Amino acid sequence: MRSDPTPRPAGADVPTLSTARFTLRRLRREDAAALLPTLGDDAQCLYLSRGKFHSEEELWGWLADPSWPGLTWIAVDGAGEVVGRIVAVPQDEGGVFEIGYIICADRQGERIASECTRAVIEYLFHDRGARLATAEVDAENLASIRILERLGFRREALRPAFEVTHKGVCDVAFYALDKDAYSAGPHSE
Numbered sequence: 001m002r003s004d005p006t007p008r009p010a011g012a013d014v015p016t017l018s019t020a021r022f023t024l025r026r027l028r029r030e031d032a033a034a035l036l037p038t039l040g041d042d043a044q045c046l047y048l049s050r051g052k053f054h055s056e057e058e059l060w061g062w063l064a065d066p067s068w069p070g071l072t073w074i075a076v077d078g079a080g081e082v083v084g085r086i087v088a089v090p091q092d093e094g095g096v097f098e099i100g101y102i103i104c105a106d107r108q109g110e111r112i113a114s115e116c117t118r119a120v121i122e123y124l125f126h127d128r129g130a131r132l133a134t135a136e137v138d139a140e141n142l143a144s145i146r147i148l149e150r151l152g153f154r155r156e157a158l159r160p161a162f163e164v165t166h167k168g169v170c171d172v173a174f175y176a177l178d179k180d181a182y183s184a185g186p187h188s189e
Helices: 031-039 056-063 112-127 142-150 179-184
Strands: 023-025 071-076 082-090 096-103 132-138 154-165 168-178
Touching: 023 112, 031 056, 031 082, 031 096, 071 112, 082 112, 096 112, 112 132, 112 142, 112 179, 132 142, 142 168, 168 179
Parallel strands: 096 132
Antiparallel strands: 023 071, 071 082, 082 096, 132 168, 154 168
């Protein structure tokens, strides 16, 4: 029986993961307050499929949506400060997970996304039986594309005018990393 009455999103039972600098833990209610300065900013949400969030409550509703099938990790530094959110969503095909990440605006440029996403990918490949990690990214989001390529992802397709978001019609690049390629090659930091 749960003593905490806070609603839990699907996938709340994710394991704690560690990197050299960060701990990746499950989502908590107070994380909405920590993420709102980033996810409540138009510029930071430019490449999301939706626009910025207007309140902590709205953001929490999105983060904790019980119908969302993904796994969520909140990355925290040694002082316990939230630095980002990493997700993995199982796809219809067995052993395939789509990954995603957003790093708090005041911590961008520290290679947090690469380090933390690498830990999630290793967990998916070694502990969850994943065979393929995928990512969909707005083709204009060059920073995210660089992170994916550093992690060893390869572009599989570019689909012009594939998605309509709050910023308009977007070209979407599809990236993939299979377990064997990841295991075989060095991946730069």
